[in-house]
Amino acid sequence: MKGENSKLPILAGTLVGLLLFADPVLATQTHGQPEGLYVHQMAHVFFLISMWSLEFWLRQRNLNKERGWRYIQFAAILFIIWNIDAAAVHFMDEHLDILGITKIDLWHIQIDNLQGQNGITILYYILKLDHLLCVPAMFYLYYGLKTIFKNTAVDDDGNRIQP
Amino acid sequence: MILSSIPILLIDLIGSFLMIVLSFLSLRIVFKLRKQDNDNLIWTYLWWVCLALSCFAVSRSVGHILKNFLLMFNHNPLWNTIRPVSGAINTFMFIVVGAVTLFFERIWRIYQLIRKDRQALQSAHKEMLFLNQNLERLVEQRTNALSDSEYKYRKIFEVSKDMILVTEKDGTIVNLNPTGYSLLGLASETDNIESRNFHEFMAESENGFDVMASVQSEGSISNVELEIITSDGTVKRILLSGSMADTSDNETETIHFLIKDIDQRKRMEEQLAQADKLASIGELSSGVAHEINNPLGVMLGYTQLLLRDEKSTSERYADLKTIEKHIRSCKAIVEDLLSFSRKSETEKELLDIHQIIEDVITFVQHHSNIEHITIEKEYNPGVRPLLVDEKKIKQVLINLVVNAIHAVGTKGHIWISTDLGEPAGDLIVKVRDDGHGIEKKHLKNIFDPFFTTKPTGEGTGLGLSVSYGIIKNHGGHIFVDSKTGVGTTFTVILPAV
Numbered sequence: 001m002k003g004e005n006s007k008l009p010i011l012a013g014t015l016v017g018l019l020l021f022a023d024p025v026l027a028t029q030t031h032g033q034p035e036g037l038y039v040h041q042m043a044h045v046f047f048l049i050s051m052w053s054l055e056f057w058l059r060q061r062n063l064n065k066e067r068g069w070r071y072i073q074f075a076a077i078l079f080i081i082w083n084i085d086a087a088a089v090h091f092m093d094e095h096l097d098i099l100g101i102t103k104i105d106l107w108h109i110q111i112d113n114l115q116g117q118n119g120i121t122i123l124y125y126i127l128k129l130d131h132l133l134c135v136p137a138m139f140y141l142y143y144g145l146k147t148i149f150k151n152t153a154v155d156d157d158g159n160r161i162q163p
Numbered sequence: 164m165i166l167s168s169i170p171i172l173l174i175d176l177i178g179s180f181l182m183i184v185l186s187f188l189s190l191r192i193v194f195k196l197r198k199q200d201n202d203n204l205i206w207t208y209l210w211w212v213c214l215a216l217s218c219f220a221v222s223r224s225v226g227h228i229l230k231n232f233l234l235m236f237n238h239n240p241l242w243n244t245i246r247p248v249s250g251a252i253n254t255f256m257f258i259v260v261g262a263v264t265l266f267f268e269r270i271w272r273i274y275q276l277i278r279k280d281r282q283a284l285q286s287a288h289k290e291m292l293f294l295n296q297n298l299e300r301l302v303e304q305r306t307n308a309l310s311d312s313e314y315k316y317r318k319i320f321e322v323s324k325d326m327i328l329v330t331e332k333d334g335t336i337v338n339l340n341p342t343g344y345s346l347l348g349l350a351s352e353t354d355n356i357e358s359r360n361f362h363e364f365m366a367e368s369e370n371g372f373d374v375m376a377s378v379q380s381e382g383s384i385s386n387v388e389l390e391i392i393t394s395d396g397t398v399k400r401i402l403l404s405g406s407m408a409d410t411s412d413n414e415t416e417t418i419h420f421l422i423k424d425i426d427q428r429k430r431m432e433e434q435l436a437q438a439d440k441l442a443s444i445g446e447l448s449s450g451v452a453h454e455i456n457n458p459l460g461v462m463l464g465y466t467q468l469l470l471r472d473e474k475s476t477s478e479r480y481a482d483l484k485t486i487e488k489h490i491r492s493c494k495a496i497v498e499d500l501l502s503f504s505r506k507s508e509t510e511k512e513l514l515d516i517h518q519i520i521e522d523v524i525t526f527v528q529h530h531s532n533i534e535h536i537t538i539e540k541e542y543n544p545g546v547r548p549l550l551v552d553e554k555k556i557k558q559v560l561i562n563l564v565v566n567a568i569h570a571v572g573t574k575g576h577i578w579i580s581t582d583l584g585e586p587a588g589d590l591i592v593k594v595r596d597d598g599h600g601i602e603k604k605h606l607k608n609i610f611d612p613f614f615t616t617k618p619t620g621e622g623t624g625l626g627l628s629v630s631y632g633i634i635k636n637h638g639g640h641i642f643v644d645s646k647t648g649v650g651t652t653f654t655v656i657l658p659a660v
Contacts, residue, residue: 036250036251037245038248040253040254040257042194043255043258044259044260046258046259046261046262046483047257047258047260047261049261049265050260050261050262050264050265051261051264053264053265053267053268053442054264054267055268057267057268057271058267060268061271063524074656079557103168103234104165106168106235107167107168107169108165108167108168109165109166109168109171110164110165110166110167111164111165112164113164118164119606121164123164125171129170129171129174130172131174131175131177131178131179131181131182132174132178133183135178135182135185136217138182138185138186138189138220139180139185139601141189141213141216142185142188142438145189145192145193145196145209145213146192147465148196149195149196149284152196160543
């Protein structure tokens with residue numbers, strides 16, 4: 001104990017010295033604008049994988065045979081699709097130089113397709129309605145939890161247990 | 164292409180609002196689940212998933228709503244300032260939701276283990292509770308069962324008609340049942356047999372060692388015929404089975420013996436064999452006697468005819484007299500043989516057996532020198548008259564008493580007793596002496612015709628054979644029991660009328 005206490009001032013002194021007399025070594029990397037997009041896209045992929053993993057294990061453990069968990073499985077599937085949808089929209093927005101989106105007024109937008117393919121324009125328009133996927137996903141999650149709550153049995157101590 | 168932005172705007176705004184509402188509703192349900200079972204790991208997991216999703220929904224939806232309103236009212240610079248922060252929070256929330264969700268499999272597995280352990284604990288708890296509540300009753304039940312079992316096996320040990328003997332490996336007696344004490348002629352109250360050795364009771368101690376060696380090498384032996392010596396020196400034949408057994412502490416080994424007294428059975432078998440043998444000899448004797456009797460009659464007749472014509476002083480007369488004497492002697496033997504083979508006719512009448520015995524004693528006292536021999540009588544007054552041939556029964560009793568006198572010699576005691584047998588009331592007559600006794604090897608031949616231990620010329624060996632035939636002819640039995648140096652007892656059993 002005595003030896004350890006005697007080393008403490010030496011370590012503290014070294015640290016203070018390093019901080020006071022430090023020179024810039026340009027070791028810290030700077031982060032430009034595209035990084036945020038990449039991280040966001042990666043987050044979508046990560047979210048997708050986690051949802052796929054949940055869906056996979058629900059099937060593996062045969063939990064999808066119970067109503068409540070089956071709804072949660074549906075929620076996971078819808079979140080997977082939503083992630084694909086959102087990632088695709090981000091991709092179209094930021095990476096493809098074929099679409100030009102201009103706000104005309106409060107109620108109209110102009111989507112210009114540089115390659116003149118209306119299909120991609122309509123697809124983009126539909127994909128922009130991503131709440132049509134994530135809201136049902138969230139609803140299924142809620143409904144699944146509600147079903148589990150209803151179906152859980154009550155044990156001898158009055159605690160709800162997994163069916 | 165110009166398109167309406169209303170659907171996108173409306174769905175975005177309504178959807179964002181619904182996302183917040185639904186995520187909080189989900190959170191509320193999980194909250195209720197947790198409230199009811201706070202220790203449930205799955206509810207905790209769902210709680211964290213819903214919490215992350217709520218944060219995600221709030222961050223994303225608020226961002227979307229702000230974006231739409233700010234752009235709607237041309238606050239583009241403000242939105243451009245907020246946008247990176249909103250996007251970063253949104254991205255962070257994605258990652259949090261994904262990270263929490265990924266733990267599902269591990270959480271589920273742990274939950275299953277906990278559930279299994281909890282069930283085991285609950286089951287053990289219930290069992291403990293049951294044992295606590297019923298321990299006294301269970302102990303009582305077990306004690307009663309043990310006591311019943313102990314009583315049952317103790318009873319088997321005690322009431323067994325066979326001897327049960329427990330010894331150590333070296334033959335030291337550990338336990339012996341009452342039948343065993345009785346068989347060995349010991350008293351269980353006074354004779355402490357424990358610590359004595361099994362070999363002490365074997366007629367030949369080598370047999371005991373052989374038995375022990377066999378049991379220890381083979382593990383068991385069964386139905387070995389041996390002889391044991393009882394406390395009064397009597398030798399008894401036994402049938403012995405035994406096997407090794409562990410004691411309750413599993414540390415020492417004992418040998419358990421089951422011993423049957425087969426002495427009586429063996430004696431019966433020997434008597435039956437003897438009876439069969441005598442019956443066969445009787446048949447043979449009867450045939451021979453009949454064949455010889457007639458020529459002897461003719462010879463006697465002609466001899467007597469010749470004697471009539473001879474003067475009693477002549478030498479020829481003396482010769483004929485000698486022939487006549489020997490023919491009569493032969494005829495007597497033939498008569499005896501016929502008596503033995505039960506072919507001679509009997510004239511039965513109801514007679515007092517005690518009077519017959521008295522006549523016999525008087526006859527013997529007149530014809531024998533028995534001054535120093537005491538004849539003691541012990542009559543049962545309850546004996547009723549019997550249907551017997553007086554002459555023949557007298558002949559039997561004379562034979563037995565004369566034999567007793569010969570056995571006693573010049574000085575001794577003879578006891579004659581009568582009694583009633585159970586349950587038929589048969590007459591039992593015993594003639595006992597304290598003479599030299601009969602050797603064991605002769606006992607089995609004693610009723611054989613012409614068998615005698617007397618010197619040649621002193622007896623024909625037909626006395627007991629004739630007695631045997633007469634008693635059998637009366638439907639009775641005759642036995643002998645003798646011990647060298649102690650004395651002999653003849654027992655006659657005659658059936659009641």
